[in-house]
Amino acid sequence: MTTHHRKTTIDGLEIFYREAGDPGNPTFLLLHGFPASSFMFRRLIYLLAGRFHVIAPDYPGFGHSAAPPPSRFDYTFDRLTDIVEHLTEHLGLTRYGLYMQDFGGPVGFRLATRHPDRVAFLVIQNANAYEQGLPDGFWAPLRAFWADPSTTNREAIRSAGISDAALEWNYTHGVNDPSRIDPDNWVLQSALLNRPGNKDAMLDLLYDYRTNPGLYPRWHEYFRTHQPPALITWGANDEIFPEAGAHPYRDDLPHAEIVILDTGHFALEDHAEIIAKHITRFTAQL
Numbered sequence: 628m629t630t631h632h633r634k635t636t637i638d639g640l641e642i643f644y645r646e647a648g649d650p651g652n653p654t655f656l657l658l659h660g661f662p663a664s665s666f667m668f669r670r671l672i673y674l675l676a677g678r679f680h681v682i683a684p685d686y687p688g689f690g691h692s693a694a695p696p697p698s699r700f701d702y703t704f705d706r707l708t709d710i711v712e713h714l715t716e717h718l719g720l721t722r723y724g725l726y727m728q729d730f731g732g733p734v735g736f737r738l739a740t741r742h743p744d745r746v747a748f749l750v751i752q753n754a755n756a757y758e759q760g761l762p763d764g765f766w767a768p769l770r771a772f773w774a775d776p777s778t779t780n781r782e783a784i785r786s787a788g789i790s791d792a793a794l795e796w797n798y799t800h801g802v803n804d805p806s807r808i809d810p811d812n813w814v815l816q817s818a819l820l821n822r823p824g825n826k827d828a829m830l831d832l833l834y835d836y837r838t839n840p841g842l843y844p845r846w847h848e849y850f851r852t853h854q855p856p857a858l859i860t861w862g863a864n865d866e867i868f869p870e871a872g873a874h875p876y877r878d879d880l881p882h883a884e885i886v887i888l889d890t891g892h893f894a895l896e897d898h899a900e901i902i903a904k905h906i907t908r909f910t911a912q913l
Contacts (some may be wrong), residue, residue, distance in 0.1 A: 628676035630669075634691070637713045640700070643691035644684040644714065645669075647676035653747065653910075654720050658711065660729025660754075662789060662816050662829055664690025667728070671895055674903035677722075678910070684714055686734070688828040689819070696824035702831035704730075704838065706738040715745075722747055724910070727754040729795035729868070730832070730901070734841045736846045743849060748856040748913060750906055751876065752893055753868045756846050760872020773837035781830055789829055794840050801864025801891025808896045825846070850879035857883040858909040860902050862894040884909060 630647040643667045655675060657668045658694070672681050685692040686707045687700055693730075711734055717722065724747045727735035732754025739746045747772035763770070768787065772780040787793060794813035799805045820826050850866060857880045861873040874881050886905055888898050895902060 628673060630672055631739060632691075635714070635717060637710050637717060638654065640687050640693040640695065640710065642684060642687070642693070642710060642714055644682055645661070645672060645673050646682055647678075648678070649694055650680045652678060652680045653678040654723035655681050655726060656711075656715065656720070656723045656735075657726040658728070658731030658735045659683070659685070660731055660893070661832070662689070662794070662820060663729070663812070664815075664819075666690060666812070666815060667893060667895060668726075668859055670899040671726075671903055674899060674905065678907060682715075682718065682720065682723075684711060686730075687709065688825060688832075694803065694819075694822055694828065694859060695788060697827050697831050698824075700828075703827045703835045704832070705735045706709045706739070707832075708734050712738055712741065720783070724748040724750065726750040726752065726906075728752045728895075729754055732756060733836070733842075736842070736849070738856070739847055740849045743853045743855075746853075746855050748910060749858070749871075751857060751859045751861075751904070752894055753862050753865050753872075754867045756843055757872055757875040758840065758843070758866050759875050761840070762833070762869055762871070763771040769833060772834060776834055781834075784833060785826060785830060788833065789826055794820075797867070798893050798896060799891070800866055801862060801895060803889065812893070814895070824907075835845060847879045847883075849866060850876070854880065854882070856909075856913055859883055859885045860883070860894065860898075860905060861887050862890040862892055862898075863887045865892040867892050 664685045668683045688694045725735045
């Protein structure tokens with residue numbers, strides 16, 4: 628199944644997205660994490676394009692989409708959601724499933740609460756919506772940054788959170804066989820992050836992440852009210868969003884299916900086939 632690599636203009640910005648599958652099939656919108664891009668879905672798209680019309684965009688500042696400096700674009704989760712929302716409307720997508728990983732969660736949950744009638748189902752993969760999923764062990768430096776966005780705290784996140792070593796660790800920690808993980812992931816990310824102003828854009832988003840916990844009650848109310856069918860696939864060895872963040876979804880989505888996988892944060896890198904099989908089985912029941 629051929630994947631098409633397309634660009635269109637949304638809110639004055641060139642937005643890149645991958646598209647595959649028959650537009651007559653149910654649409655599946657794939658929302659990537661940090662500091663990744665739609666590249667993370669390359670294998671999943673191939674595996675699911677026979678069943679779905681798959682759309683995987685790059686947010687502004689990520690992947691092949693326009694990356695204006697922070698002086699020209701407000702790098703917040705609200706604005707990323709605006710772009711994704713306007714892209715779906717531009718493409719005429721009125722009903723879709725959502726795959727959300729990492730940053731894809733805050734974007735996707737904002738989108739779902741804006742338009743609950745458009746969401747057919749959720750696939751949540753290491754994307755947090757509960758306080759239990761933000762352990763101090765990993766998040767303490769970011770919490771310090773949120774409390775005090777001083778130059779010192781900002782530069783500490785720059786050096787520790789988006790260094791080349793950190794980019795590789797994002798993919799390899801918690802993985803049984805690191806030789807299965809494609810190094811093109813972090814090489815591509817490093818090249819893109821080294822564009823002028825791009826690291827500052829990512830730091831702005833990491834600072835804005837502080838707004839997400841305050842929205843958790845709104846997201847939980849969306850879950851309870853609308854009960855979207857939900858498949859939760861989670862890398863058990865993820866130190867960023869640990870397994871503890873997966874199980875509370877059942878508090879608000881009692882019929883959610885939870886699949887725990889023996890892998891790390893970017894579970895698609897070594898479990899794409901397994902996750903695709905779960906998605907196919909899960910959606911066949913809807």
